[in-house]
Amino acid sequence: MANADCVSVRVFSLNCWGIHYLSKHCSQRYQMIGEMLCKEQHDIVLLQEVWSEKDFLYLKVKLASTHPHSHYFKSGVIGSGLAIFAKHRIHDTFLYRYSLNGYPYMAHHGDWFGGKAVGMAILNIAGLTVNVYVTHLHAEYSREKDSYLSHRVVQAWELQQFIRHTSTGADVVIVGGDLNMHPQDLGCRLLMSYTGLKDSYIETAKFDGCENGMTLIADNLFISKNELIPFEKGIRIDYILFKGSSTAKIYCDFMSTTKGSVPGHPLPYSDHEALTAELRLESHIPAQAGSDKTHDTPAEKLAELVDTLTEARTEVKVGLHCAERMRYTAARTGVMGLALLVLELAIAAVPCFALGAEQPFPRISFYLLAALCFAILLTTFLLYIFYTMELKSLQGAEDQMRLAVGSLQEKLRGFPVAQPNDAPQRSPEGQQPSALDPEE
């Protein structure tokens, strides 16, 4: 970090390809990613396709000292796969779920279950309000016959709406992620021209990485050459974008990508290449004025808000337990339906279970019962998926509330009038112990 009016911010973005059992060497790659992030100490780390929360928690523990602030965005059935790690405190987060995201019956493409979204985190870096966005759009499975094009265009449209409308108060905007679009694709042009975001690969003063900034390359050992046809060498679909404002200018001094396998390791970090951008922020306002933005609410109001938030968290937790119970009931009923079906099939197929030979086999009852079993299985399966989505949304809201409480309490501590321990004691004791520590 340079002087007060000029600050350097290193941003990292990677699609982690974190599908356990399907992605190759998943755990080993997370270990490599964790070690590299620990060493490199980027200011902001934006990850996509962190499908398992366990992997996020693994990284959270691993990066606890270098990146004490983090957020995992929950959405859909599996999750949004989006995660952010930061050296600087995350003051606020917000998630926008795209209204269109493929089809649930295209299960082999999996996008619908992921609940694709754009996550926002508001950071304060050297007195500047920095809005950071991480996103992952619907994959393109065939360039010639892209049946998801309209979905991806609507996602790009909603992404630009979200960024444009939520960043009016920001001094600086940083966007990272896997857009699944080539630089000249319609969605990309829509996003860039409407928001005024700049592409760090185009803007950078110096670049070190793959030819044409490609992020999905033929030299990556996880990539099959057939996937890339007709682009033999690779394509550029991952981006770090940025934008300044009237109060701050932003430049890209250096940008790099990984180039397939990591030096000293037999593997790459992922099937995508990782991006790193060294951005330089130039403040056009006194640093004090910038940080003042977050201090315009009196202490009593803040304390009241912490109380309300704590109450809201309790209510959401009640809903969480209820949804968990419902999901458990759905799962148990489904298992019972399955057991009944297996028993029935056993009776029909295995002679020793069969009824006496003198009685005819009760075909009608058999088929009715089988139909009932299937109906139970289908219904409980749909309910299970629905409750999982409900749980994800509730957990997501609860996470964001916890983070907000932490940020508010931090502000409260900054008030000269309030005693350092006053604010936390206002929240109902015993009931919400974790509210006192937002990072728990």
Place this chain on the structure above:
Amino acid sequence: MANADCVSVRVFSLNCWGIHYLSKHCSQRYQMIGEMLCKEQHDIVLLQEVWSEKDFLYLKVKLASTHPHSHYFKSGVIGSGLAIFAKHRIHDTFLYRYSLNGYPYMAHHGDWFGGKAVGMAILNIAGLTVNVYVTHLHAEYSREKDSYLSHRVVQAWELQQFIRHTSTGADVVIVGGDLNMHPQDLGCRLLMSYTGLKDSYIETAKFDGCENGMTLIADNLFISKNELIPFEKGIRIDYILFKGSSTAKIYCDFMSTTKGSVPGHPLPYSDHEALTAELRLESHIPAQAGSDKTHDTPAEKLAELVDTLTEARTEVKVGLHCAERMRYTAARTGVMGLALLVLELAIAAVPCFALGAEQPFPRISFYLLAALCFAILLTTFLLYIFYTMELKSLQGAEDQMRLAVGSLQEKLRGFPVAQPNDAPQRSPEGQQPSALDPEE
């Protein structure tokens, strides 16, 4: 409208209870609402539960001269039910769908199918950027045993997030809608304390309306007294909220509600009472500086953006046709499944269709075929719902894009360099004629 620095804005909000065949006197009430709105000429009209797009279009035609600008927010299976009419041009719109909204199998409550959301419209009134929000939260069906409480709290949380993050650039914020929460309910407190929004009923200098500002009253002939227990006289769950900024102050000079049946008519407008607030906006910036905000992009960039947007609209329209075709196929397959089931039942039940008496009735085939029919019916039903949601989202995006193109073209016309007809001609001719007229 007063002098340049002080402007009066009349805001209207009503839950229209527009469920055809279920709501009483629906068409008659829309006619009354249309006539009243024509006569009253509010600046901003915020409507909820306009479930049928036909009713929106009826009002749009009726209010064409008094409220030339309007937007209908599409979402979910049925729609969000949210609509806005304005005297002033709507420059931009954005819709946020709540992540939780009841359960699809609680069909008799219907909220899930409505796709509850919060819609935003950006208006420019006398040089001030006014962000207008309209919303409708999940209904409370039982105050004692409210199984939707956590969903409503999460909706209130997301509502405050959406308003807070999207209104940073606004001079004035106005929110109207049916929050389905009493003033002291957790969600209301969360919303008000986090956003700093003020309640026009509390803030108003003069009030004329129901006792305690109630909006669901026992005196309304569509309300059964049992619904209101334990609140004999009624409850207040509809609101007009507002907030100023460092650049503009806002006051409520007068507020009123309807009081059941409309004078001169046998009916009320709806089962909810309508709200009207007379707000006074005091600009603290020169009017010119305020309107300048929207003129910071050069003409070439704007024209390029119009082209990109037109291309995006085309792509979304292609998706729309595709989704329509898929939904049609699902419906047709469903009808065929139903026909097959009817035929099968006829064969089994009606003797004249039956097989010869010498052949035994093929029970196994019968049950297998019936199971197949049910599976087809269920699958096509689920697909039909899914495609309807997809259609709504695509239509919603297309509507917003059309509005954005209109707004951009308006800006382009304002550029002194460009010829008046230059900008529209840049968009591909013949292909997108409607792009030239955003209000079509």
